[in-house]
Amino acid sequence: MDTNPAPTTTEAAPGTRWVGGCAIAAIILLALVAYGAYALENLEKGIDGYGQMEQAGPSGHVSDPLGPGATAQFEDGLKITVSPPRAEAGGAYAFSVTYENGTDSAVRPGGRSREDSVSDIGQAALVVRPGKSHDDYVSDYDLDWLNEEASAAALLPPLAEGEKRTVPVRIKPTRAGIPVTVEVAVPDAGYRETAYFQLTAG
Structure with missing residues (x-):
């Protein structure tokens, strides 16, 4: 006669699984949003070319020139x-x-x-x-x-x-x-x- 008890498995409570699933979904959603923003920025640059200026302060255009040392x-x-x-x-x-x-x-x-x-x-x-x-x-x-x-x-x-x-x-x-x-x-x-x-x- 086998006197050893059968091994038991502990199942996560349904609420815990739901929270874990939501956390994973939120991480995936954030990653997709970040990738989408990156892709949109590159698409915009690809459309208007990479020859645009992008500095803080004066734009460097004829109506807003940069100063000495800029x-x-x-x-x-x-x-x-x-x-x-x-x-x-x-x-x-x-x-x-x-x-x-x-x-x-x-x-x-x-x-x-x-x-x-x-x-x-x-x-x-x-x-x-x-x-x-x-x-x-x-x-x-x-x-x-x-x-x-x-x-x-x-x-x-x-x-x-x-x-x-x-x-x-x-x-x-x-x-x-x-x-x-x-x-x-x-x-x-x-x-x-x-x-x-x-x-x-x-």
Whole structure:
């Protein structure tokens, strides 16, 4: 005769199983909501392109330019910083434009030719001109871009993924204290916004 009692199993109470099931369902629902938000954000970026700027503070658009020392940050990881100008001998001013390629491919900061790279009067990958960002033309003052060729040469080589490049700029305004606009339009096969910076020479 077997005197050992039969093993017993403990079943969870129905209320405990219900709470556990609800907790698992809530976790799954939260994960789906988070994934949906992530997918929606990527869909939006895919539709309008990854060439939009996304920094706090000024937008960097022509009507809301960035200031000296500020950084334009693009959705694809490209960052562009324009340093504050510093006075040099003879009434000249120097500043730099730094490109940091956080994208997943090489970029060409200056396009494919010197003509596409720099300008002080027309469209180019890097424009340094007198006046405020929304000015089409100014006649009361002007500036000379003293190292335009050197700036163009620094812009032309491709910038590999993860690399940084600083382009020196030297200008001489016709008088101290004038506003200077820096437009940075990195060429892109799709779409990239132009970043505007507003400086003061003096």
